[in-house]
Amino acid sequence: MDTKITQDRLQTAIQLREVGRPQEARTLLLELLALYPDDAELNYQTAWAHDNLGLESEAVPFYLRAIELGLSKDSLQGALLGLGSTYRTLGEYKKAEQMLRRGMQEFPQDRAFPVFLAMALHNLQRHAEAMQLLLTNLAETTAEPSILCYKKALLFYAPQLDKTWANDEKE
Structure with missing residues (x-):
C-alpha cells in the first residue's frame, strides 16, 4: 500500500x-x-x-x-488456518487436510492446526487419526489436574486406539 x-x-x-x-x-x-x-x-x-x-x-x-x-509470517499463519477451516466448512475435506498439514509443517508450535485437521480427518472418515491428534494435543496442553494425571496413558493409547490387550495376547 x-x-x-x-x-x-x-x-x-x-x-x-x-x-x-x-x-x-x-x-x-x-x-x-x-x-x-x-x-x-x-x-x-x-x-x-x-x-x-x-x-x-x-x-x-x-x-x-x-x-x-x-x-508476513503471522498473517500467513492465520491465512493457512482460515483457508483450511473454510475448505472444511465447504465440504472440501481433502483441500482442508492439505492446507492444515501445510500449516502444521510451517507452524509446528501452533496447536490450532492439528485440532482443525482432526475435524477434517473426521469428515474424511479417518477417525482414529483424528482422535490421535486430539488426544495428543489435549494431553500435551491441558492444565486440568484430573487429565494431567493420565497424560502418560493418553499419549500411550492415542496412536493405538483400536488395539486391545487381551490376556492371551500378553503371553
Whole structure:
C-alpha cells in the first residue's frame, strides 16, 4: 500500500471487524482492494471479513491470492488456518487436510492446526487419526489436574486406539 491514509483505513476495517461490524469492514476492504488488488494483507483481511459474514465461498479466492502474493509470517499463519477451516466448512475435506498439514509443517508450535485437521480427518472418515491428534494435543496442553494425571496413558493409547490387550495376547 502506498499511503498512510490507506494504512489507516485498513486499521479501521480491522477494528470494525473486531467490534462486530463485519459488513462495514468488508465494504471498506473491498474499496481498498479495488485500489490495491495485489496487496497480500488486504486480500487476507478481505478473506477474513467474508468468513466472519458466513461467506466462505467468497472468502476462498481472497485467501488464495493473499497466500500467493506472500504474507508476513503471522498473517500467513492465520491465512493457512482460515483457508483450511473454510475448505472444511465447504465440504472440501481433502483441500482442508492439505492446507492444515501445510500449516502444521510451517507452524509446528501452533496447536490450532492439528485440532482443525482432526475435524477434517473426521469428515474424511479417518477417525482414529483424528482422535490421535486430539488426544495428543489435549494431553500435551491441558492444565486440568484430573487429565494431567493420565497424560502418560493418553499419549500411550492415542496412536493405538483400536488395539486391545487381551490376556492371551500378553503371553
